[in-house]
Structure formats: structure tokens, C-alpha cells
Amino acid sequence: MxxxxxxxxxxxxxxxxxxxxxxxxxxxxxxxxxxxxxxxxxxxxxxxxxxxxxxxxxxxxxxxxxxxxxxxxxxxxxxxxxxxxxxxxxxxxxxxxxxxxxxxxxxxxxxxxxxxxxxxxxxxxxxxxxxxxxxxxxxxxxxxxxxxxxxxxxxxxxxxxxxxxxxxxxxxxxxxxxxxxxxxxxxGERQRSQVLKDSLAKLNEGARRQALAERLAGDLLGGSAAMQLLRKQMVRAAETNLAVLVQGETGTGKDRVARAIHGASQRAQGPFMAINCAAIPETLLESELFGHEKGAFSGADQARDGLISQADGGTLFLDEIGDMPMALQAKLLRVLESGRYRPLGASEERRADLRLIAATHQPLRERIQEKRFRADLYYRLGQFPLQVPTLAERRDDIALLTDAFIADFCSREARPPMGITPAALRQLKARHYPGNVRELKNLIDYACAMTPSGGDIEAYALPGEQAPLGEALADGAPVVGEAALALTDDVIDLRQTLREVEAAIIRQRLQRFDGNRTQAAESLGLPKRTLAHKCRLLELDSK
Missing domain, CATH: 3.30.450.40 (GAF domain)
Known part of the structure; x- marks a missing residue:
């Protein structure tokens, strides 16, 4: 060459x-x-x-x-x-x-x-x-x-x-x-530029998601790790059109989670239609969901759109989906898979573009084994599963929730602002909450109603725990004879039990006299100073 x-x-x-x-x-x-x-x-x-x-x-x-x-x-x-x-x-x-x-x-x-x-x-x-x-x-x-x-x-x-x-x-x-x-x-320059661009995009995306999660904190209060994780998962869910299955105990706020996801999604401007599947009879639930034509059944004097039609372009929230009848589960599955449905009495199918969010406190896997819930519907609903934490898993949020519930009560009832004493707050944090956040809200509403205007919620204003002995004493019922013996069968620590009995009696008397310690002391045959001292010892006041 x-x-x-x-x-x-x-x-x-x-x-x-x-x-x-x-x-x-x-x-x-x-x-x-x-x-x-x-x-x-x-x-x-x-x-x-x-x-x-x-x-x-x-x-x-x-x-x-x-x-x-x-x-x-x-x-x-x-x-x-x-x-x-x-x-x-x-x-x-x-x-x-x-x-x-x-x-x-x-x-x-x-x-x-x-x-x-x-x-x-x-x-x-x-x-x-x-x-x-x-x-x-x-x-x-x-x-x-x-x-x-x-x-x-x-x-x-x-x-x-x-x-x-x-x-x-x-x-x-x-x-x-x-x-x-x-x-x-x-x-190399292009790669470095792309890496920088990707990094900036991730930072911007991360900042956007963080801002959205913080915005959700206005609807779902709580700074605990469990709630922060839930809000991050909700932001991710809102970015998709996947069906969301919200699970959690009763009173945890599953409906608020559903509404917040809708509000953070691209469908936020569309309708949000909700229905409780356990609150409507089976004979009416299908009509409520799918709608009906005129004359479809007795009493159908005119055609009516169902919630599926009304949720077109938005979100359909099915609360307590675990209680939906099996026959309707099959029809709902078809809507999820094809977007098509047929109103009662209609001859043609219709289409609906919607995002489904379902919620339940039922153990769906157990209901599947019992042949009471369709497995294929469960997996289709659970494209994006969310677990709402119990109040017991987020006790650090009780103080924040309490302040919010007090402010809400004062706003609704046109009452002047009030607070809560440390002793009352300690009692709230120590309670067992089978009803979760809903139970806490009901307790605060009751305590606010029992607190004199302009005062702070004290421990005596809170209803007692549902213990048999505490209930009997708080109600002022006489506990004598065999009934008294029955109530004391579970006593292990006599000193602590006597303390609880004394606290229950004083709390009941303070409630009866709207917090007036002078009248409560007189009814118990105690000097006012002695009653004040006992309140401090039993943590029934702020000191």
C-alpha cells in the first residue's frame, strides 16, 4: 500500500x-x-x-x-x-x-x-x-x-x-x-451536562413532591414518621392513574386520604364522587353506582345517572368496599378493566374515564378465603396499596390533632379560644383508641363542651376509659355487695386501684358542677384546699 x-x-x-x-x-x-x-x-x-x-x-x-x-x-x-x-x-x-x-x-x-x-x-x-x-x-x-x-x-x-x-x-x-x-x-461535556440536568430535574421534582407533601399536611395532620411516609406515598399515588386501595382501622381518616389524593392529582378539577358501600342496601347500590333508565324497575319514573357516570373525568371513591355484594363486584371489575358499564335497563354500554379509590377496614384476604370477596377485584383494586396508620402508631401527633380539634370546635360553636392543660394532654396520650382519630375528635368535642367558656380543658373534663370500675364510679352508681366484689375481681395493685377510684369520683363531681371546685369539695365533704391538693396529686389539673 x-x-x-x-x-x-x-x-x-x-x-x-x-x-x-x-x-x-x-x-x-x-x-x-x-x-x-x-x-x-x-x-x-x-x-x-x-x-x-x-x-x-x-x-x-x-x-x-x-x-x-x-x-x-x-x-x-x-x-x-x-x-x-x-x-x-x-x-x-x-x-x-x-x-x-x-x-x-x-x-x-x-x-x-x-x-x-x-x-x-x-x-x-x-x-x-x-x-x-x-x-x-x-x-x-x-x-x-x-x-x-x-x-x-x-x-x-x-x-x-x-x-x-x-x-x-x-x-x-x-x-x-x-x-x-x-x-x-x-x-464527556454532553454527559456531564446531562448528569447536571438530570440532577437538577431530580432536585426540582423532589422539591415539587416535598411541597405537595407539605400541602397535604394541611389535610392530614401529623409530623410523625408514619404520617410523613403516608403523605409521600400519597404524592406518588396522585401522580398516576392507578387504582388505590386505602386500608386501615375505623376512624383513621381513610376518606380524607382519598380526597387528598384526588386534590393532588391531575384530576383535581374533575368531580370527586363518594359512596359508602356498607350504608346502602344491596338493591339500591347497583342503581346508585351504574344509574338506570326510565322504567328499569318499579319506581324508576325517569332516567338517572349513577356515580360512575358522574365521576367521569374525576375520581370515584368507594368506601367500605369490603361490604360490596359479590354480584356487584363482578360488574365493578369490568369497569376497572375496560372503562365500560351498562346502566340498569340500558341496551348499550357507556364509557367512563375515572380514577377509582377504594377503602376498607375489612381484612380482604380473609374475605377472599371465605368466598366473600373476589380475588381478581382485590388485585385490580390494589394497584397502589396504602396503609393508614392507627393513632397508636402515631401518638406523637395527638397534641397537634388535639389543638386542631379544639380550634375547630371553637370555630363551629363560636366559642372563645381555649387550650388544654398538660395533665389532660398526658391523659389523652395514655389512652387506648379503638376508634382512632375519630374517637379522639369526639373526646375533644365533649371536653370542649364541658369546659367553661374562656377556660382550658382539664383532665376531669375528659370521659374516663371504658373500665368497669371506673364507669360505675364515674356514673355515681352505688357499688355494694356482690356487684362491688365482681368489679374488684381484676384488682392487682390495690394502691393504684384506690388512686383510680378516687380520681374517678373527683372527676365525676367536677363534671357535675361544671368544674366548680368549691361545690365539688362541699359535695364530697372536703375542704377546698384538700380537693385542690388531691387534684394535683392525681394529675387532674395543669400543675
Whole structure:
């Protein structure tokens, strides 16, 4: 191969400088019209592929490969292959070239005999042993002489030997190295730019979600870890159109979760239709959901749209889905799968674009085993399951919830602002809440009603726990004879029991006299100061 194999017919490379340090792109392009398409490469990989295609057009060459050095500088890779060559392994010729910085030329037969790298041997296994291999180092002509990779050429012996002095190949190689280095830098800049862009996008998305979660905190109070996690999950749910199954004990606020998800979703401007499946008779539930045509049944004097139709473009919330009759479950499943439904008495199906949120306190898996709930509907409803924590799992939120409920009561009842004493708050935090947040709200409403205007809620204003002895004493009922013995069967700590009895009696008397300690003390036959002292000892006041 001669310089004319890669040079232009006019003038050629005889007058072009081929020193890699001073090589100019314009000179290269003027000297090598056949290589101009290399400049059109947009990535280092595309450049290498075009270089190999161009080289294989030269006379005498039967095989060519361009290896690239990876980011670690330790491995040489090959486009389109999983093969990797360790630069410290001298069992292949590429390591010799990279380490020495000089070209290496030997016959294929010698390469097979002298080099034992399995990956390299696999490369040359099908080549004729009479052919010659030349490996050339590729380095960028910058101040640091950056390593790029290696060029491997196989061809007829005389042709390959001539390549060592071929000015056209030298110019082509220099141009390739300059383009390669430039494209690598550009690719690195693009990657860094993309990483920065992705990072900013994640930060913005994270900030957006955090702001949305904080907005949800206005509807779902609580700074506990359980509530923070729930709000984050709700934000994720709001970003999708997946069916949401909200599970949790009674009184945990499942309906508020459903409304908050709707309000945070892209359907927020659409309708939010809700129905309690346990509160409507089975004979009416189907009509409420699917609607009916005029004359569909006795009493259907006119056509009526059901909630599915009314929720088109918005959200349908089915509370207590665990109590839905089996026959309706099959029809609801069809709506979820196809978006189609048929009103009672209608001859044609209709379509509805809605997002379904269902809630239940029922153990649905158990109801599936009992054949009272469809498994296929359960899995379709549970595309995005949410578990609302009990109040016992978020006791740290009781103070915040209490303040909110007090403010709500005062607003509704046009009462002046009031607070709650530390003793009363301690009592609230120590209670058992089978009714969860709803029970807490009812307790606060009662205590607010029992507290004189302008005062703070004290411990005596709170209803007692549902213990038999406490109930009897708080109600003022006489406890004598066998009844008294029955009530004391569970006594373990007599001193603590007497303390609870005394506290229950004093609380009941304070409630009877609207917190007037003078009247309560007189009714118990105690000096007022003694009653005040007992209130402090029993934590029935703020001190």
C-alpha cells in the first residue's frame, strides 16, 4: 500500500505535513477527500466504525480493528464485542503497543505461537498464518498525548510492511486521533451536562413532591414518621392513574386520604364522587353506582345517572368496599378493566374515564378465603396499596390533632379560644383508641363542651376509659355487695386501684358542677384546699 491509496490524485500528500503535532484539519481534508466523511461522525464509536470501513477498502488488507481505551485506562475494548484486553497482560500485542507507544508488526503465525491471550487467539484463529499483523498506538496530538486506543491491521505481508511508511495512512490516523479526542471531549461535556440536568430535574421534582407533601399536611395532620411516609406515598399515588386501595382501622381518616389524593392529582378539577358501600342496601347500590333508565324497575319514573357516570373525568371513591355484594363486584371489575358499564335497563354500554379509590377496614384476604370477596377485584383494586396508620402508631401527633380539634370546635360553636392543660394532654396520650382519630375528635368535642367558656380543658373534663370500675364510679352508681366484689375481681395493685377510684369520683363531681371546685369539695365533704391538693396529686389539673 502506498500513500496514494489514501491520498487525493491532485498534489497528494507529498506537500502536506503529516507531523501529528502540527497537523491541521483543513490540510487533512484537502489531502484526503476519501476521509472527509470521518468528520461527519458524531460519536467516537461512529468514527471508529467509519475508519475501519475506509481502511478495509485499501488494497492488501483483509482485516482491521480499532480498539478503544476505557475510562479507567486499564482495559481495551472492541465495538460490538464483549471482549476486553487488560493493558497489563502482555499475552496480546495491544498491551505491548500501549506500554511502549510504538507500533508492533509480526506474522499471524508468530502471533499465534508467541502470544497466549485467549481473546486475542480467538480474534486471529480464522486468519491465514501467512498474513501479517500490524498494531499501531493511537494517541491524541495534545499536550498530554492522551491515549485513545490501538489500531490493528492484517493483510498481505508486503502491503502491511509498507504501511509503516505510508504517509496517507499516517495522515488518516492523525486526523482520526484529533477527531476522536474532540468527540470524546464533546461526549464527556454532553454527559456531564446531562448528569447536571438530570440532577437538577431530580432536585426540582423532589422539591415539587416535598411541597405537595407539605400541602397535604394541611389535610392530614401529623409530623410523625408514619404520617410523613403516608403523605409521600400519597404524592406518588396522585401522580398516576392507578387504582388505590386505602386500608386501615375505623376512624383513621381513610376518606380524607382519598380526597387528598384526588386534590393532588391531575384530576383535581374533575368531580370527586363518594359512596359508602356498607350504608346502602344491596338493591339500591347497583342503581346508585351504574344509574338506570326510565322504567328499569318499579319506581324508576325517569332516567338517572349513577356515580360512575358522574365521576367521569374525576375520581370515584368507594368506601367500605369490603361490604360490596359479590354480584356487584363482578360488574365493578369490568369497569376497572375496560372503562365500560351498562346502566340498569340500558341496551348499550357507556364509557367512563375515572380514577377509582377504594377503602376498607375489612381484612380482604380473609374475605377472599371465605368466598366473600373476589380475588381478581382485590388485585385490580390494589394497584397502589396504602396503609393508614392507627393513632397508636402515631401518638406523637395527638397534641397537634388535639389543638386542631379544639380550634375547630371553637370555630363551629363560636366559642372563645381555649387550650388544654398538660395533665389532660398526658391523659389523652395514655389512652387506648379503638376508634382512632375519630374517637379522639369526639373526646375533644365533649371536653370542649364541658369546659367553661374562656377556660382550658382539664383532665376531669375528659370521659374516663371504658373500665368497669371506673364507669360505675364515674356514673355515681352505688357499688355494694356482690356487684362491688365482681368489679374488684381484676384488682392487682390495690394502691393504684384506690388512686383510680378516687380520681374517678373527683372527676365525676367536677363534671357535675361544671368544674366548680368549691361545690365539688362541699359535695364530697372536703375542704377546698384538700380537693385542690388531691387534684394535683392525681394529675387532674395543669400543675
Amino acid at each position: 502506498t500513500a496514494r491509496a489514501f491520498a487525493s490524485p491532485d498534489k497528494g500528500l507529498e506537500k502536506a505535513s503529516v507531523d501529528p503535532q502540527v497537523l491541521d484539519w483543513a490540510q487533512c481534508l484537502a489531502a484526503m477527500p476519501a476521509a472527509r466523511h470521518l468528520v461527519e461522525s458524531t460519536t467516537p464509536k461512529a468514527l471508529r466504525e467509519r475508519l475501519i470501513a475506509l481502511l478495509c477498502q485499501g488494497p492488501g488488507l483483509v482485516w482491521a480493528n480499532c480498539l478503544y481505551l476505557d475510562g479507567s485506562g486499564r482495559w481495551l475494548g472492541l465495538d460490538g464485542s464483549d471482549a476486553q484486553f487488560d493493558c497489563s497482560d502482555f499475552g496480546h500485542p495491544y498491551a505491548h503497543v500501549i506500554r511502549s507507544g510504538k507500533s508492533l508488526s509480526l506474522s499471524v503465525r508468530d502471533a499465534r505461537a508467541r502470544l497466549d491471550c485467549p481473546a486475542f487467539q480467538a480474534q486471529v484463529a480464522a486468519l491465514d498464518g501467512q498474513l501479517r499483523l500490524q498494531v499501531r498506538p493511537l494517541r491524541a496530538a495534545n499536550g498530554a498525548r492522551t491515549w485513545l486506543g490501538a489500531l490493528a491491521l492484517v493483510g498481505e505481508s508486503e502491503s502491511v510492511r509498507a504501511l509503516a511508511h505510508d504517509e496517507g495512512l499516517a495522515a488518516l490516523e492523525a486526523l482520526t486521533c484529533q477527531l476522536w479526542h474532540r468527540l470524546t471531549q464533546q461526549q
